[in-house]
Amino acid sequence: MRQTLRLTILFMLFSVTCVGQNKQLLYDFNEVPQSLLLNPGMATSFKWYAGIPLISGISFQAGSSGITSNDLFAVDGVDFNTKFREKVINGMSFRDELSGTYQIELINIGFRSRKNDDVFYSFGAYNEGDAIGYYFKDYAQLAYEGNTNNLNKKFDLSHLKTRGEILNVYHFGINKRVSNQLSVGIRAKLYASFLNFSSTKNKGYFLTTEGQNNLLRTTLDADIEIRTSGIFELKDVLDDDAVANGSGISSILTKRALLGGNLGLGFDAGFTYNLDQRTTVTASVLDVGFIYHTKDTRTYSLRGTASTEGISFFIPADLNNPEDQWRNLVDELEALVPYTESSENYLTFRPTKLNASIRRDFGKQIESRENCYCTSTVGGNNRGQLYKNSFGAHLYAINRPRGPQAALTAFYQYRFGTIMSLKSTYTVDKFSATNIGLGGSIQMGAVNMYLMADNLLSYRNIADSRYASFQFGFNIISWGKK
Template sequence: MRKLILVFTLQLCLFSFSQNKQLLYGFSEIPQSLLQNPGGKVTNDWYVGIPLLSHIHFNAGVVGSTVYDVFADNNVDFNVKFRKAVNSMDSNDFFNINQQLEIFSGGFAFGSSYQKNKYISFGMYQEFDIIMYFPKDYATLAIEGNKSNINRLFDASDLSVSAEAVTVLHVGYNKKVNEQFTYGVRGKIYSSLANINSTQNKGSFVTVPGENNYYDHIFDLDLKLQTSGIASLTDDENSDVSNDIDEFKKRILLGGNLGLGVDLGFNYQLTDQWSVDASLLDVGFITHSKDVENYAIKGKYTYNGINPLFSEAENGQTADEYWSGIEDELDEIFTVDTTKTKYTKWRPVKFNASLNYAFGEKQSKDCNCTIDDTGYQNAVGVQLYGIKQPKRPQMALTAYYYRRVFNGLRLKASYTVDSYSFNNLGLGMSAHIWGANFYVMADNLLQYKNVYDAQSVSLQLGFNYIFNKK
């Protein structure tokens, strides 16, 4: 059983997901790019997203050893591969799943009849996010035991996990002030479907030579687990799956634990060809007051271990009484305090910024002049991304090349350096056929030949109907 738990934990920690959308950021022909920068450029008069299909996002990555390193059929003993994988990781390695599904969306331009320089965008999307740091000391203790680690202090704070499923209702405002400057703001209402948070753990465990027994086991623990939206679903009296589904439906439409947030962004045209932009996303919080159940273990305790002799047998103590006494001692160590106190959690704030250079106007073969006014055919640039995580920020740096093949087809290629790899190549495409728009984007294309050994894999796609500006 211990090995099964370790295998499951390792698989989770080998898969690491990122919320970075470097291919979508700045891709102004795609309306969903405004979710990455509410102050980005707008190239359409109005649009409507196809419900449940306008934006589907999922990406995965690997920190340290891959699944292939552990389960490859290479005639190496599984235990050897497993120990090597655990030993190569540390407590700052993590897995983070992020998935988004847009439920509905739309947008429209307005203003004077000759210059529609304002834009409203709106919609609702569902998002699931979980981050769990690799519990290095827990894994080492489980594999090696404490006999070979006498006097070693194991850190209880290695256990750090946070998970949340939310729906987000949002409205954004974008204004083109002049030919150089555009800014935007987006307000958000969060509705939390379920939340699990255990990121403030402290304490230690150590085994030392004892006096009355071989060893003394010293616990100094301050462990906390906060949950909302979970207790009612796991209640033994509520075993009907249909009731759980109905409960989730209520929470989707602002029936869960609520919170507020804001996105900010801008775009500034330095020259005709150079531009800079930036955005700050999910500056907000959620207050958890409904269906809350929290658990805590706090205190210091020294356990002298199991006495191998039935010291009270001569006084009539039975074996059952002996083991029951040991069980009571262990229960005393790990007394769980359960409360229903409400709590507030901040959303993971994200930051984007990019510097861009456009070039290559389409020239006429008959004269030394441009033949259309749709702008430059190419662009290159660099983008910096960051997200606040429980232990430390996660960063990524991307270089990209954008190409307008013709009016109905745009391509974007990227090279990204992040926590997972130094060879992440991505490609995105946006196609327009009359008013219909379809886009698809994928990362780490070089490693698709063996997904199990890939450092990261990402996919985004969507369908919209767009009415472009003349």
């Protein structure tokens, strides 16, 4: 069982290095249909749209608030062990994180109601992976330095915090223009989990003090739990030589994608409100929801308190059977701090996200093109008015295991008529204070293409970057004809 637990921990640590979630370039970018996923209540001017399957929306984000690969592997004449000790063991905080997400749209379609021109429907599905792991500082120090030279130091077991998941999201949204000032929207979501791991509520300590009968006395006060779902069914297929790995895994993932796995429910909501003809405020809350894990679940726990000074030998009586002394010590510790494994069900909540923005339009008003198929008003506000320039600010926050994580963005958007729009951003967050991003949307007849990238200054030296993000996609859009 302990080997299984170790494999699970290694899987979790590997996962957070492979696969954040702020999409400040895409948010309130009304020319791109995917921005409706970030604010169900955005001002919509599409007649209908259809994302090109699998390439309508692809995004990837990853960030590290602690170190970069350049900190460890730069050719600077400093010994690697020295850099590892200074940069990792002693240099990082338990609040430093490695996190990221990816998202691939499977289908995304929207259309305006025939009965009510103020109502717009959208539906689709996407695959998403999200993971975060905080630096387990005291665990690392204990493993690296040992406990002999750390007398009276309480190593905090709560430093182990990590969570991650891969899932499909099926969604249906309704957007309504209530008036020239206000648009509102809501989106229902059905979650189909492929796999999940979570260990976020650990408590306790490991303490070494001077002993009375031996040199040292160690105390363990532990309340540790690791929960997983969807992992071991895949592991069993990989371990089964009688089953082809490819077909076996494909069969499992297909079943889970078709709602045969762990399921959950959630919703998004948002609004857009015009303070005046050129000033707009927006807000949205995303992924208010949960997943109930009932299939292929494993829960590992270690709970209890124990103190020991090791084995005391009485010579010569105990020299003939030292194994009994060791066995008695192990049995005593296992009784005081029992390790358990179970298959109980558990509930996880989605990482809820909040967006809010204010935008000011200025410059020349772009004339509508009412007699063409490409647009009548591409983007714009609730009144259908479009201006060459916009600037504003965007606040983003996400719920994480160590509390809310926020980012603040200033942006400027310039429109080349109704054909092309560019947006630049400057973002300050946990990962960087110099995050400059650039995104663009091009309308070529009915085809819309967008491309966006963050933290552009870091591309001079990717190895020294703490954050990277990109998004792109293709859509077919009808803006209507009059």
